[in-house]
Amino acid sequence: MKELKIKDNALIHKKHFQEVANVTEKIVDKTLEQLEKEGVFIFPELIKDSEDISKEQVILQSINQCYRSSNVMGFLGFGNERLVIESRFSNGETDYFFQYLLECVLHLPNVVELNTDANQNHRTLNMLLFFFPNFLKKAMRKGLFKTYIQKKYNDENIRGTIDIPRHVKNNTPFIGNIAYNQREFSYDNDLMQLVRHTIEFIKKKPYGNNVLRKTKDEVATVVEATKSYKYFDRRKVLEKNLKKPIRHAYYREYRALQRLCIMILQHEKYQMGSGMNQIYGMLFDGAWIWEEYVHLLIGSDFYHPMNKGGKGAQRLFEGNIGLIYPDFISRNVDNRIIADAKYKPYENIRSSDYQQMLSYMFRFDAKKGVNLYPHNRETENVTGLRLNSGTTYENNVSPREDIIVYKCGLEIPCDCNDYNEFKVQIKKNEEQFITKVSNILNGK
Template sequence: MRLLRIKDNSPQKKDAFSQIKKLTGKIADKTLEQLEREGVFVFPETIKNAEDITEDQMILQSVNDSYRSGNVMGFLGYGDERLIIESRFGGDEEDYFFQYLLDRVLDFPNIVDLESDANQDNRLFNFLLFLFPYYLKTAMRKSLFKKYIRRRYNDGNAKGTIDIARHIEKNTPFVGNVAYSQREFSYDNSLMELVRHTIEFIKRKPYGNNLLVKVKDEVKLVIDATPGYELYDRQKIIEQNKKNAIRHAYFREYFALQKLCLLILQHQKHQIGSGSRQIYGILFDGAWLWEEYINLLTEDTFYHPMNKGGKSAQRLFDGNIGLIYPDFISRNSEVRIIADAKYKPIDNIGNRDYLQVLAYMFRFDAKIGYYLYPKEEGFDDLKLWMNRGSTYEANVMPRDDISITKHGLKIPVDAPDYAGFVAKMKIFEQEFTSVFSV
């Protein structure tokens, strides 16, 4: 196996990728959305109208004689070639920051050392298992999935289409029963059966019950809704779901859950990415993880519209025109603040980022803006005052009432272990949020 480890948001000479040349050719200059269509599991699922699905979300972007990684972390494979993308704050052996983001946002178990397992495919499989509670909870916020199915009966209360061949087979000589079938709107359908099979599969893992206790109410609902579950039906249920993917936009959360369940249940027989020519892996959108993490820290101070979830959309203009999703809008309407989470280095925040936040500030009558980004220790905040005047009149000068601040959260890079990293993060989080409570 040929393995290469790189950092997110970092340049790397193309020569370094010579050992994984085939894999690099499959992923270079492609967006998350493109890779997702090719079979790579992307978390969270990409949405076409999301603002962040641009070149920033590329795995590797060609820049002269180098490749620049984007805002993604995770694992990719192709044949016997492997690529691990860690956070840029990770150490030589452990990536505590990536682990911490997964722990805070997704309540992940402590398994982020991607290279500690001799079998990388098993490591990838564990990631898929640990994502199941999140996807199950998200899908079932829309209640149990219900659809029409065709059931077959043989009794004296014929209500649907009579099955002549089956009737002759089962009811000769005639004793009063009729073989028939009818369409029914039911919770016990192929998708819910697939979810049930996944639950039963996870239960048999050593950590299965601890994993499922996070969604015990949802698990109970699924079990109660699938009285027709039989273990020996698993392959039939898998084939039914492979042929009948959930396509309706309203149920996109169930489509994501269906895709995850199929990957989990097919792992034992086929392995993930079976076939020497198939690309496979799991990638985490670091920008999304960072934004959700910041929301956990500041939810008492800011509203948090969510573009990927399509929640709390705002509009620039009257007539429902100009859809926008500012990352954070302060709850204090007297001194309105607009904040934008950026999972990238301070020097990469500029140009389009400035225009975007200034437009949001203008829309919400805010005179204070923030970029919230992760930084190494030792870097100070940078406050930018907006200019007034024009170079044509030679009267350009900074205003004293409108500013945007690049406000970083310190990330420890020298912690001796994960417990030490968490302890330092708690201190830095308090420092980070204190500026909003003044």
């Protein structure tokens, strides 16, 4: 397996991509929407509702003699080549920061250092497997997926369309039975069979039972609903689901589950040599996962509107006009503060970010705003920017004392020997970060 690791939001010379020329050719200048249609798994699925990332975004853009990566992390594979996109805030051979975000936000265990199946190909499969319980839970909140299926019968109680060729084959000489087909509304359909095959596949892994433990009720429900399950039908079930993806908007969670199951069951096929002409992989919205991580740290003091889930929507104007989703709105009505999670370095928080922050502050009568960002410097103090009043024309520009926009960073540990050491260090840094945010909230 040939592998190249790059950072997100980076400009890299094209010569560095020679070892993975085939996978690069497959993804360069293609949008997220195009890659998604070709088999790449995008997380979260609802990227169309995001202000930070869109289906039109290009993952790897060709600019003269360089390629520019975008605001996503993850991996892309084609044949025996793999392109890994790591967080720009991590140093060293292993991206512990990205792994830590996945563990905190998506409750994934440390798939980077799993002792079983130690090679990189199996680490990729491990990541897919540990996503399965979350997707199964989300999908089954809407109940079991039910749809019409064609069932074949051969008895004397005709309830459908007679299947003449099958009747002649099975009922000659005639003994009273009639072969017929009937459309029935059933839980035991192609999609639920796909989920069942995925469950059985995971069970056979050494850690499979641990993966499925937190969804044991959902697993039991799926097993009960798929009584016609047969191990040797796996290939047929896969082909049917590939031909008929779930398209109804109401079942978008099942669509995401369907795509994940297909990736899990097809993964070994990719590694054994078949399916070599298809791109595959998983990509994660860096801005979204950073925002959700920050919410875990400061959520007790802030409301958290979520644009991807359509929750907590706010409006700028009367008449339901001007949809906005501030990242965080403090719960303290008397001393309202707006916080914005920025997955970018200190120096990249610029004019448009300030303008967005000030518009939110004006809308919610907040005197303070704070941009929350990651950094990998040893020391970085909180910076407060006071809003100017006056104009240069009248030569009376001066900073106001009542409106301040802060920059507050969380230090990401570097040069850690292993993942456990990284976790110990970042826990200490999180405490310092929470203290800095609390001081801003309390006016210290």
